[in-house]
Amino acid sequence: MTLAQLYVRDGLLALDGHFLQALEAAAPPLKLQLQQARSQPEALTPLQESQLLLALGPYLEGFVARLFRIETQVSDLSQRHHALAPLYAIKRKFVQRTAARKINAEQAESIDGAALQLRLRDWFGGQFDELVFATQVQAWLEDETGNAEKIDVALHYAAWALHTEAGKAAHRGGILFRLPHAVDHMHLVPGAEARDQDGYRSFSIKPAQIRQRNGFALTDTGCDLRGALDQANYCILCHAQGKDSCSHGLLEKTPKDGPPLVGKAAFKRTVFGVIQTGCPLSEKISEFHSLKAGGYPLAALAMITVDNPMAAATGHRICNDCMKSCIYQKQEPVNIPEIETRTIKDVLALPYGFEIYSLLTRWNPLNLRRPYPRAHTGYRVLVTGMGPAGYTLAHQLLNDGHTVVGIDGLKIEPLPEHLSGVRADGSRIPFAPVAAVDDLFDALDQRILAGFGGVAEYGITVRWDKNFLKVVRLLLERRPEFSMFGGVRFGGTLSVEDAFRLGFDHIALALGAGRPTVLDIPNGLARGVRTASDFLMGLQLTGAAKADSLANLQLRLPVVVIGGGLTGIDTATESLAYYPVQVEKFTQRYEQLCAERGA
Ligand code: SF4
Secondary structure: OOOHHHHOHHHHHHHHHHHHHHHHHHOHHHHHHHHHHHHOHHHOOHHHHHHHHHHHHHHHHHHHHHHOOOHHHHHHHHHHHHHOHHHHHHHHHHHHHHHHHHOOHHHHOOOOHHHHHHHHHHHOOOOOOHHHHHHHHHHHHHHOOOOHHHHHHHHHHHHHHHHOHHHHHHOOOOOOOOOOOEOOOOOOOOOEEEEEEOOEEEEEEOHHHOOOOOOOOOOOOOOOHHHHHHHHHHOOOHHHHOOOHHHHOOEOOOOOOOOOOOHHHHEOEOOOOOEOOOOOOOOOHHHHHHHHHOOOHHHHHHHHHHHOOOHHHOOOOOOOHHHHOOOOOOEOOOOHHHHHHHHHHHHHOOOOHHHHHHHHOOOOOOOOOOOOOOOOOOOEEEEEOOOHHHHHHHHHHHHOOOEEEEEEOOOOOOOOHHHHOEOOOOOEOOOOOOOOHHHHOOOOOOOOOOOOOOHHHHOOOOOOOOHHHHHHHHHHHOOOOEEEEEOOOEOOOEOHHHHHHOOOOEEEEOOHHHOOOOOOOOOOOOOOOOOHHHHHHHHHHOOOOOOOOOOOOOOOOOOOOOOOOHHHHHHHHHHHHHHHHHHHHHHHHHHHHHHHHOO
């Protein structure tokens, strides 16, 4: 099959046929089950559906690996998952259930961790790290009597690493000796320190936990595979009991004598009054954790994309409604967004990883209700706003068989035509496959603001890798039924009447976050007072982060930020990062001018 065929319905139908044939050859009853489920998905209980999708996962993984001829690389990636398995088994069995219970914090204080580590290192053949520890202890536990002395030393070392300050410092950044902490809703930041002075209380973070920020480069690369699998193994896979509240919300108990609770009343609330509805997309979280922890990274991503095809633009640092509804309410919830983002990054990092992710957003056998795009409906929809709501809606409409035109008030910079397949005049040419996703990525402090992504482009800061916007954009732009125009203001450049005159059948408003925000307070327009979202937008649009831009945004320190949500924190950190960068740029230019023209 050609790459272009994978972007059109006929090609995807043919691909689905090949998959069903391969499934028939490998597991005939499963193919039959899949066909029955597709024809009557509502006949399945949620558990039956989950079980069917989980059973299909490995076959889908193998099929996609063969399709892109990357069986070896997929097998290596899977192997990297399995190689880490001792860490999670020993953490649960030995560290949490044995060491933490047998030796308490007081007893651990008298343990000489450094001396024990030397003995262990010796037994480990001169090496020592958490994986070596876990692998060796797992082997020793096969013969507990014969290895009694070694196991005892490992047990004491684990207790020292778990309980003592020195042990925690020695394993900072590790996962084996880190236990989930209890959640105190009134103290949600574990490293925070309060100080009362002059009648008010201020907070700072413990010095050891301060992470320095450097200009406008990406500040958080997220966790690695080890960290993601730690979380996936911490998840207790509640779908099996129908208790996966991360996906479907934490439900209130139905009153004994009253009518069943409906709407918002059906859900519990956090102590802050946040309704715990779980993932807004009802993503199959427990199921994708199961596949990821089992060493099926492609199938895990396929499971995610059933409900969340735009997963590149969710996850770590974007949303965490799922975590708020995790079954663990008294201790740290599972860090689902980290696992999701690691899953997509692992696939993207494979040869043709982008093409695989892209394909799964259009053809996905784990999607029983719409495994491939529906036939053309003939409807044309205008989507106004290319932010998260707009691009997600555009994708769903395309898969439902509609033709979509997206517009945005911001100027949208064109992508190279060999990537998007779209020329500057809108005509189409064949696009080249993306063999390595790194070819799409730029350093955030050098990246050109492309105008696509709405609030995700100008409202979110360097805590999130905005390169993912290019990934999402390509998913849409390569589709022949989609066109996009920047610099078109709905209600200005294009009116409702214009849109209908041009032949659109529907107009979708996805303009939410772009509205001007005026503070409805006395002196809200005074000099120096700005809404945080407006400030962030100004900062992004002026290109303040770039060495070659002459940003003229005015900001005088100190800044008082009112509000401690994401926008507030972004504003505080961006303000702190903004001035040093401007001073550096100014100095550089001054020195250059002096060198060229004399001081
Ligand atoms: S993330 Fe939490 S609620 Fe969801 S399946 Fe795992 S443990 Fe259960």
